[in-house]
Amino acid sequence: MNITKNTEAERLxxxxxxxxxxxxxxxxxxxxxxxxxSFVRQYPEEKWEPTGSYRxxxxxxAEGNDERCVACGLCARVCPALAIQVQASETLDLSKExxxxxFEINMLRCxxxxxxxxxxxxxxxxxxxxxxxxxxxxxxxxxxxxxxxxPVEQLQDRLEFLRQYR
Amino acid sequence: xxxxxxxAELKEIEQHKSKYPNxxxxxxxxxxxxxxxxxxxxxxVMQYVADLLNLTYAHVLGVATFYTMYFKKPMGKxxxxxxxxxxxxxxxxxxxxxxxxxxxxxxxxxxxSDGLFSxxxxxxxxACGGAPMVAINEDFYEKTNISFVSKMLDELK
Amino acid sequence: MPNIYIxxxxxxxxxxxxxxxxxxxxxxxxxxxxxxxxxxVSGNCRMCLVExxxxxxxxxxxxxxxxxxxxxxxxxxxxxxxxxxxISDNMHVKTVSENAVKAQESVSEFILINHPLDxxxxxxxxxxxxxxxxxxxxxxxxxxxxxxxxxxKRVSWGPNVIFDGxxxxxxxxxxxxxxxxxxxxxxxxxxxxxxxxxQLFEGTQxxxxxxxxxxxxxxxxxLTSKDFRFKSRVWDMSFNESICNxxxxxxxxxxxxxxxxxxxxxxxxxxxxNNHWMCDYGRLNPIDKINEKRVLSPMVKxxxxxxxxxxxxxxxxxxxxxxxxxxxxxxxxGSAFATNEDNYLYSKFVKTVFKxxxxxxxxxxxxxxxDKKLRVSDKTPNSTGMKEIYGNTxxxxxxxxxxxxxxxxxxxxxxxxxxxxxxxKTDFIPYLDKLELVIVHSSNHNAVTDRAHIVFALSNFAExxxxxxxINKRVQHxxxxxxxxxxxxxxxxxxxxxDKFGANNDxxxxxxxxxxxxxxSVIQKIANSFNANWSFSSVKDVFEDLTHHIESFKxxxxxxxxxxxxxxxxxxxxxxxxxxxxxxxxxxP
Numbered sequence: 001m002n003i004t005k006n007t008e009a010e011r012l013x014x015x016x017x018x019x020x021x022x023x024x025x026x027x028x029x030x031x032x033x034x035x036x037x038s039f040v041r042q043y044p045e046e047k048w049e050p051t052g053s054y055r056x057x058x059x060x061x062a063e064g065n066d067e068r069c070v071a072c073g074l075c076a077r078v079c080p081a082l083a084i085q086v087q088a089s090e091t092l093d094l095s096k097e098x099x100x101x102x103f104e105i106n107m108l109r110c111x112x113x114x115x116x117x118x119x120x121x122x123x124x125x126x127x128x129x130x131x132x133x134x135x136x137x138x139x140x141x142x143x144x145x146x147x148x149x150x151p152v153e154q155l156q157d158r159l160e161f162l163r164q165y166r
Numbered sequence: 167x168x169x170x171x172x173x174a175e176l177k178e179i180e181q182h183k184s185k186y187p188n189x190x191x192x193x194x195x196x197x198x199x200x201x202x203x204x205x206x207x208x209x210x211v212m213q214y215v216a217d218l219l220n221l222t223y224a225h226v227l228g229v230a231t232f233y234t235m236y237f238k239k240p241m242g243k244x245x246x247x248x249x250x251x252x253x254x255x256x257x258x259x260x261x262x263x264x265x266x267x268x269x270x271x272x273x274x275x276x277x278x279s280d281g282l283f284s285x286x287x288x289x290x291x292x293a294c295g296g297a298p299m300v301a302i303n304e305d306f307y308e309k310t311n312i313s314f315v316s317k318m319l320d321e322l323k
Numbered sequence: 324m325p326n327i328y329i330x331x332x333x334x335x336x337x338x339x340x341x342x343x344x345x346x347x348x349x350x351x352x353x354x355x356x357x358x359x360x361x362x363x364v365s366g367n368c369r370m371c372l373v374e375x376x377x378x379x380x381x382x383x384x385x386x387x388x389x390x391x392x393x394x395x396x397x398x399x400x401x402x403x404x405x406x407x408x409x410i411s412d413n414m415h416v417k418t419v420s421e422n423a424v425k426a427q428e429s430v431s432e433f434i435l436i437n438h439p440l441d442x443x444x445x446x447x448x449x450x451x452x453x454x455x456x457x458x459x460x461x462x463x464x465x466x467x468x469x470x471x472x473x474x475x476k477r478v479s480w481g482p483n484v485i486f487d488g489x490x491x492x493x494x495x496x497x498x499x500x501x502x503x504x505x506x507x508x509x510x511x512x513x514x515x516x517x518x519x520x521x522q523l524f525e526g527t528q529x530x531x532x533x534x535x536x537x538x539x540x541x542x543x544x545x546l547t548s549k550d551f552r553f554k555s556r557v558w559d560m561s562f563n564e565s566i567c568n569x570x571x572x573x574x575x576x577x578x579x580x581x582x583x584x585x586x587x588x589x590x591x592x593x594x595x596x597n598n599h600w601m602c603d604y605g606r607l608n609p610i611d612k613i614n615e616k617r618v619l620s621p622m623v624k625x626x627x628x629x630x631x632x633x634x635x636x637x638x639x640x641x642x643x644x645x646x647x648x649x650x651x652x653x654x655x656x657g658s659a660f661a662t663n664e665d666n667y668l669y670s671k672f673v674k675t676v677f678k679x680x681x682x683x684x685x686x687x688x689x690x691x692x693x694d695k696k697l698r699v700s701d702k703t704p705n706s707t708g709m710k711e712i713y714g715n716t717x718x719x720x721x722x723x724x725x726x727x728x729x730x731x732x733x734x735x736x737x738x739x740x741x742x743x744x745x746x747x748k749t750d751f752i753p754y755l756d757k758l759e760l761v762i763v764h765s766s767n768h769n770a771v772t773d774r775a776h777i778v779f780a781l782s783n784f785a786e787x788x789x790x791x792x793x794i795n796k797r798v799q800h801x802x803x804x805x806x807x808x809x810x811x812x813x814x815x816x817x818x819x820x821x822d823k824f825g826a827n828n829d830x831x832x833x834x835x836x837x838x839x840x841x842x843x844s845v846i847q848k849i850a851n852s853f854n855a856n857w858s859f860s861s862v863k864d865v866f867e868d869l870t871h872h873i874e875s876f877k878x879x880x881x882x883x884x885x886x887x888x889x890x891x892x893x894x895x896x897x898x899x900x901x902x903x904x905x906x907x908x909x910x911x912p
Contacts, residue, residue, distance in 0.1 A: 209524070209525050209526075212524075213524075222508040222509070222524075223509075223524035223527060224508055224509050224510055224511035224522075224523065224524050224527070225508070225511060226524075227511055227513060227522060227524045228511035228512050228513055228522075231513040231514050231515075231522070232512075232513075232514070232515045
């Protein structure tokens with residue numbers, strides 16, 4: 001293979017090979033940006049609010065003191081990454097027969113596919129807008145029921161999205 | 167109240183038993199006798215009948231609950247039965263039931279507080295020719311209307 | 324023997340059989356709810372409707388045939404229920420014809436009218452016949468738009484069973500089971516029509532010793548176990564085959580495990596032992612014993628206090644101390660709770676290596692436990708096998724008074740116990756304090772381990788492989804259901820999905836893997852220090868050795884034991900006829 005043919009030096013014309021005009025052109029682009037409106041977000045100070053279609057951290061929908069979850073374990077079954085662990089127990093009242101005594105999502109395993117939300121018969125686990133997930137240890141990345149519970153009022157966007165598009 | 171059949175009644179039961187190849191079958195007439203005697207089939211009555219015929223309590227319970235004409239709770243002295251099946255319904259039988267229910271202040275299978283009346287919404291009693299029909303205890307009143315029935319009830323009071 | 328044709332397939336049947344029985348025996352499943360092979364026919368679910376026909380005959384009685392020589396079949400205009408239609412020679416049955424399928428779909432749609440759609444919270448989901456049939460034999464949608472009937476929920480029927488009236492499809496299996504098998508006639512249909520439900524007479528309870536079998540035979544989730552309720556979904560558990568060790572009957576069981584914890588024990592059909600049933604005691608009692616108060620690692624008493632140690636240390640301490648005694652000064656207590664293999668190697672060690680005659684065991688007879696069904700008075704699972712192996716014929720076991728005397732006179736100075744807690748021999752336990760050495764293999768902490776100098780952590784029956792011999796002399800094989808450090812993922816152990824895909828940092832895999840060992844492996848190490856030169860690498864090798872030395876076990880192998888669901892002593896080469904069980908998910912009765 002002959003690599004001496006059609007090299008960059010051959011393709012460039014005289015002025016391009018001189019560099020200086022090109023440098024001026026590049027700097028022109030740079031200076032022009034200074035006077036255009038900025039679109040960079042100052043992230044930690046300035047947060048991005050995703051729309052309802054965003055699939056962030058899965059959360060449990062809480063209504064008052066109770067979560068909607070009946071601990072059926074379908075999310076745990078469907079989870080392709082086995083991130084969810086559920087342990088059911090019996091309630092005292094008959095309107096809802098069972099509830100989760102333990103509900104854990106291992107956020108290191110979670111792949112945000114949203115299958116858990118799709119399979120849930122109670123609309124009890126849904127994807128939130130929460131995308132800021134920082135953990136200091138593996139243990140900390142396993143979120144328990146208390147960390148997963150989010151009041152239903154804060155999840156209206158997603159619920160509305162599900163009602164429309166699912 | 168002691169739950170016990172009299173000698174004569176026991177004799178009658180023996181007669182019922184002898185009618186069937188399996189004495190178990192005498193259960194229904196015996197339950198009917200018991201209901202006539204004590205008004206309704208309490209747990210104690212059912213137990214007594216079961217012991218009498220050598221059947222399990224569960225079997226007697228099954229038979230007693232299967233048939234609606236065996237009462238599982240105390241009923242009134244006058245048991246008012248309003249038919250709301252097709253023929254009677256076409257002749258406003260259901261309205262009749264509602265009005266009787268309002269008049270007595272009780273619903274289906276309930277008893278007035280004085281223990282005089284009880285009301286039941288029954289299915290066809292075989293008197294379609296005289297629809298709408300109302301039965302009070304074992305007397306049929308055919309081609310009735312609400313004014314007649316309420317007069318009847320007032321008289322019985 | 325009459326032949327019948329099911330879907331064109333020629334099937335041999337017996338006189339007096341019904342269509343569904345003949346089909347079942349030949350591996351053809353006809354959908355059914357109320358029919359159960361061990362119960363009377365009730366015929367009320369109508370799920371097993373099939374087309375039935377007979378060959379047409381001429382007036383002279385000869386059979387009409389077409390030009391190819393085939394039967395000309397005249398099918399009955401109406402469908403028949405396969406569970407109560409008796410077969411006759413040359414009967415033709417269509418189970419998947421258009422009409423039959425239509426009928427089955429209609430029936431399942433009809434049954435589903437009032438059945439709540441609460442599979443996600445139902446314990447039966449995953450092993451539910453109705454769920455299965457709704458998938459395989461139904462239209463997939465309901466035309467019923469009205470409100471479903473509501474009925475009683477969460478009604479306690481007895482100490483172990485909870486009833487859900489809405490899920491009930493009134494198949495009457497539970498009524499027939501308690502009337503016919505458990506002989507406790509307390510259940511009945513109450514009300515009628517769409518209000519029909521199953522009731523107990525006020526003041527009575529479903530509290531017979533076999534009550535929990537109604538949970539297994541219930542084709543839907545109407546009957547659930549109080550003990551197990553909501554503990555786990557079925558698909559998260561693994562079910563391994565085992566043998567019940569709660570009495571001498573040796574009922575075949577399945578051990579349901581999740582996260583290395585036993586959650587449930589179910590019967591497994593064996594025609595020769597327990598049919599489809601088992602008692603409530605056998606279901607509930609072992610669970611706590613397996614999961615709670617376990618000896619987790621070997622322990623040695625140092626300065627009067629038991630403390631955990633390594634296996635090497637515990638075994639070498641035992642050897643060192645045993646060597647200090649004369650053979651006649653050590654009492655060896657065998658155990659009818661231990662397997663044939665364990666007892667065999669133990670007796671071999673005592674008789675040929677340690678050369679002692681002090682080998683005997685305790686007997687646990689509880690007449691009040693026995694009944695005329697499955698429960699027997701012998702509370703030990705393997706007394707028959709143990710006696711066969713020890714070659715002793717006495718039935719009363721260790722003479723406790725004699726033993727006490729010997730201990731008092733210092734004729735016996737040490738005791739070696741395998742798998743025995745002297746539960747009903749409480750008066751003997753204080754005598755352990757008088758001994759210079761107490762060695763015990765124990766799976767649970769108890770009064771004996773408290774007094775022992777060396778405790779070997781013992782694998783429970785759910786963690787062990789081996790064989791036990793029931794009181795009817797049937798040798799049956801069982802395999803582990805739980806993982807220990809010794810049997811780490813035993814070959815062929817059934818695993819649940821979580822077990823298969825778990826990683827080390829997952830919480831559900833971080834259960835205690837107990838550091839327990841089977842008796843035979845410890846005995847082998849001790850014996851080898853007495854120059855026995857044994858080299859059994861697995862319990863299978865021990866059993867092979869056993870079959871060569873004990874006449875009545877001759878010809879048995881683990882494979883044949885598994886194949887025939889156990890073999891009777893002395894009939895190792897001449898097994899009883901195999902009886903077909905349909906244990907697969909789809910074919911369960």
